[in-house]
Amino acid sequence: MNLKINLIVLFSVLFQFAFSQLKNEYPIVSVIENDSVVIFSLKQSKKLIEINEQKKECFELKSILNNEIIQKDTIIYAQRKKIENLNSIVDEKQSIIKTKDELIQICEDEKGNLRKEIRKQKIGKWLSISGIIIVSVLGIIY
Amino acid sequence: MNFKGKEKLIIAIIGVLLIVVLGFLISSYSTQSRYKKFYKEQLKTLKTQKESAISEHEKYIKYLLFQNDLKDIDIRNSQKKIDSLVALKNKVQIKYILKYKQIEKFNSEQIKKYWKDEFKN
Numbered sequence: 001m002n003l004k005i006n007l008i009v010l011f012s013v014l015f016q017f018a019f020s021q022l023k024n025e026y027p028i029v030s031v032i033e034n035d036s037v038v039i040f041s042l043k044q045s046k047k048l049i050e051i052n053e054q055k056k057e058c059f060e061l062k063s064i065l066n067n068e069i070i071q072k073d074t075i076i077y078a079q080r081k082k083i084e085n086l087n088s089i090v091d092e093k094q095s096i097i098k099t100k101d102e103l104i105q106i107c108e109d110e111k112g113n114l115r116k117e118i119r120k121q122k123i124g125k126w127l128s129i130s131g132i133i134i135v136s137v138l139g140i141i142y
Numbered sequence: 143m144n145f146k147g148k149e150k151l152i153i154a155i156i157g158v159l160l161i162v163v164l165g166f167l168i169s170s171y172s173t174q175s176r177y178k179k180f181y182k183e184q185l186k187t188l189k190t191q192k193e194s195a196i197s198e199h200e201k202y203i204k205y206l207l208f209q210n211d212l213k214d215i216d217i218r219n220s221q222k223k224i225d226s227l228v229a230l231k232n233k234v235q236i237k238y239i240l241k242y243k244q245i246e247k248f249n250s251e252q253i254k255k256y257w258k259d260e261f262k263n
Binding site: 092 | 178181182192193195196199200202203207213220221223224227230231238241245246248256260
């Protein structure tokens, strides 16, 4: 009795193994109307559809990501240019500061000259007044 | 006034000396005034040069700022494009998630049709 049960279990295991082997025999190559064809199971076919669709998805995403990279490169380039321009602006402002300092120096020189001239003119004015007074006094005396 | 010969000579010498001194003074005054005029003109020229240099620098700064404004526009446009691409990416992902769900439910006819369509293209 025990032996019979053991044999039944063994056969059922063998049957299951054989069935599972049979299940996985696809894809198979067969000749139909002189055409060699590869036959897939429905499950495998679905799997292939999925793989095909994944490939399509990857291509679409790749194209989108490439465009994104191009746009990001554009932004990076623009930002770099902006930094270059801002550095140039800093240089230009420093040049302006330097030139304005020189201009201030020139104006200071001009101011000093004008002051000297004013002093001279004042001295000249007082000398003329004194001369006129002296000449007038001498004229009155003699 | 009667001047004798010696006095006349002294007066003449003094007169000549006075003329020489006066001439020297006049020439030195004229040189000085010419120098002053030249110096003033030089200062004026320098001032004009410096002012024009400053104005050139300011113009260039304005140009650079304008360039930066243009770059800002470029950046904004690229940012908008990136936003739309991100949205598109999400749409594509959603589209494919739905497709995968549909594929799971495919029957034999649909599978056949799918592959026929695929190989038609």
